[in-house]
Amino acid sequence: MNEQAAAQHDTGRKGVVVAARHVAKTFSEGKLRAEVLEDVSFEVERGRTLAIVGASGAGKSTLLHIVGGLDTLTAGEVEVEGRVMSTLSDAERGRLRNRSLGFIYQFHHLLPEFTALENVCMPLLIRGTDVAEARQRASQLLQRVGLSHRLEHKPGELSGGERQRCAVARALVTRPACILGDEPTGNLDEHNAAQVYDLMLELNQEIGTSFVLVTHDRELAARMDQVMELSGGRLHG
Numbered sequence: 001m002n003e004q005a006a007a008q009h010d011t012g013r014k015g016v017v018v019a020a021r022h023v024a025k026t027f028s029e030g031k032l033r034a035e036v037l038e039d040v041s042f043e044v045e046r047g048r049t050l051a052i053v054g055a056s057g058a059g060k061s062t063l064l065h066i067v068g069g070l071d072t073l074t075a076g077e078v079e080v081e082g083r084v085m086s087t088l089s090d091a092e093r094g095r096l097r098n099r100s101l102g103f104i105y106q107f108h109h110l111l112p113e114f115t116a117l118e119n120v121c122m123p124l125l126i127r128g129t130d131v132a133e134a135r136q137r138a139s140q141l142l143q144r145v146g147l148s149h150r151l152e153h154k155p156g157e158l159s160g161g162e163r164q165r166c167a168v169a170r171a172l173v174t175r176p177a178c179i180l181g182d183e184p185t186g187n188l189d190e191h192n193a194a195q196v197y198d199l200m201l202e203l204n205q206e207i208g209t210s211f212v213l214v215t216h217d218r219e220l221a222a223r224m225d226q227v228m229e230l231s232g233g234r235l236h237g
Contacts, residue, residue: 015045015046016043016044016045016046016079016082017044017045017046017080017081017100017177017178017210018043018044018067018078018079018080018177018178018210018212019041019042019043019044019078019079020040020041020042020043020063020066020067020076020077020078021041021076021077021078021079022039022040022041022075022076022077023037023039023040023041023063023066023073023075023076023077023078024037024038024039024040024073024074024075024076024233025037025059025062025063025066025071025073025074026074035233036059036062036233037059037062037063037066037073037233037234038232038233038234039076039233039234040063040076040230040233040234040235041076041235042228042235044178044210044212045210046177046208046210047204047208047209047210048210048225048226049201049204049210049211049212049213049224049225049226050210050211050212050213050224050225050226050227050228051213051214051215051220051221051222051224051226051227051228052064052212052213052214052215052227052228052229052230052235053214053215053216053217053218053221053227053228053229053230054214054216054229054230054231055216055231056216058230058231059230059233060182060214060230061182061183061214063214063230064180064181064182064212064214065182066078067080067180067212068097068101068103068180069085069088069093069096069097069101073086080096080100080101080177080178081096081100081177083096098123098126098127098174099127099174099176100176100177100178101176101177101178101179101180102123102170102171102172102174102176102178102179102180102209103171103179103180103181103182104164104167104168104171104179104180104181104182104184105167105181105182105183105184106182106183106184106186106187107187108155108163108164108166108167109167110155110163110166110167110170111155112154112155112156113154114154115151115152115153115154116142116147116150116151116152116153116154116155116158116166117135117138117139117142117151117152119155119166119170120138120141120142120166120169120170120173121134121135121138121173122170123170123173123174124137124138124173124174127174137173138169138173139151141169141172141173142166142169144169144203145165145166145168145169145199146165147162147165147166147169150162150166160187160188160189160192161188161192161195161196164184164185164187164188164192164196165195165196165199167184168184168196168199168200168203172203172207172209175207175209176209177209177210178209178210178211178212179200179209179210179211179212179213180212180213181200181211181212181213181214181215182214183214183215183216184196184200184213184215185197185215185217185220186215186216186217193217193220194220197220197223200213201223211224214230
């Protein structure tokens with residue numbers, strides 16, 4: 001077994017679903033260089049939750065995009081269910097994201113021309129799931145997040161909290177190993193933010209999906225299994 005295969009085998013054996021290994025990210029423009037991330041490492045085991053806090057501009061979103069394969073890194077590596085993202089083709093990374101990861105953003109990014117049910121179906125349809133099965137699974141999950149009466153409503157007809165709950169359902173409908181959340185409650189008032197957090201933690205317990213959330217809200221972050229702070233390009237805690 002070569003070194004890379006051994007590392008992947010070890011990651012899978014420990015039940016680690018997402019791991020960052022000595023990740024660095026430098027942005028360059030002409031002679032200007034900005035080191036946003038320096039030697040960042042963490043692991044998230046199956047069913048566990050991690051909050052990453054830090055000031056605005058600390059690089060939290062950049063780190064999450066790198067972990068999700070949406071941005072490139074300058075050094076280090078990211079593993080998702082034992083597969084090293086940098087060794088995969090664009091198509092392979094896309095398939096891995098669709099199978100193993102879900103994404104929740106500060107703004108829901110629901111498609112405005114589609115209903116709540118159609119939006120939640122979308123990741124399954126992209127995977128090639130039968131339409132009837134996709135609709136059934138999406139309907140069940142929308143019912144679980146309290147939107148059974150909103151299946152045929154478009155995003156413009158939903159409240160802010162309802163749109164974000166729909167986005168949570170869309171992220172979870174493929175039953176991913178891990179959800180990556182970028183300020184998932186940052187656009188909500190305190191009451192709705194707490195409700196969405198309650199929902200995510202309940203679903204974490206029921207489904208066993210891991211969560212990695214970046215947030216500026218330390219009170220909500222404290223409800224996660226582990227909290228780490230990103231500052232000076234490094235993770236602490």
